[in-house]
Amino acid sequence: MQRSVLTSSTVSNNGIANYSHQNNISTEELQRLLLPITLPPNHSRATFRNWGKTYRCAPRTVFIPENEEQCRFIIELAHRERTTVRACGAGHSPSDLACTSGYLLRTDKLDKVIEINVPENYVIAQAGISLHVLHERLREHGLAMSNVGSISDQSLGGVITTATHGSGVNYAVIPSHVLELTLLIADGSSVTCSLSERQDLFLATLSGLGTTGLVLNVKLSVEPAFNLHEIRNIVSFEDGLKQFESITNSAEHVRIWWFPRQRVWRVMASSRTNQVIP
DSSP: OOOOOBOOOEEOTTSOEEOOBOTTOOHHHHHHHHGGGBOOTTSTTSSEEOTTSSOEEOOSEEEOOOSHHHHHHHHHHHHHHTOOEEEESSOOOSSSTTOOSSEEEEOTTOOOEEEEETTTTEEEEETTOBHHHHHHHHHTTTEEOSOOOSOOOSBHHHHHHTTOOOSOTTOOOGGGGEEEEEEEOTTSOEEEEESSSSHHHHHHHHTSTTOSOEEEEEEEEOEEOOEEEEEEEEEEHHHHHHTHHHHHTSSSEEEEEEETTTTEEEEEEEEEEOSOOO
């Protein structure tokens, strides 16, 4: 059997990187190339269950790619097998968003930090990196994300495509800090987009639930690291309703947990501080 490989990339006039497969590459060869990253059917991760354990599925095949080339092979094989490809990170969505009967692409190993730029306050990382790992890498350089949710188990690509939020009435959702994206789209091409380049694709991807393509790399705006001082209070449900506006504006980041059976709110209000926290 003659082996064929991806040719080198070429960049067209519109800036899209195009990749061509040699015509004589066989489906059997694609399957052989993907075998090292294909989970066997009896593997514990060959089925998918979301983080909240509310949904599960048994995909046709589960892949854990380690690089962009393997992702491109997966898409090519999906074309030939006439099936779909869904990507998932931590599966944190409470919905069945990642469930599929086609191919499931787990992004665990697409988790590299490509660049950290301290003077310009941005980081470029692969979309599969988990937030808690990204936090550690940023902290090494005295940087931090501007706003995060209650946990950091999610992948960077996941929080972007599902419009994950943090807290604070003056803070937008986490995807609002994205400066640029690199996507692998359905024809196997890698595309760069931002507010100034392919704006429609960029905006659609930020809350696109994975429908515009596979997010490969993310350029994210960050800022110098900071500490938060948090004050916690218990407020009755009735008082909370009366004071809702003042509570939500009482700090930069405010979270409210409602406990219906006790008829109380637990209010956690955090603001930035220069105080050194041990």
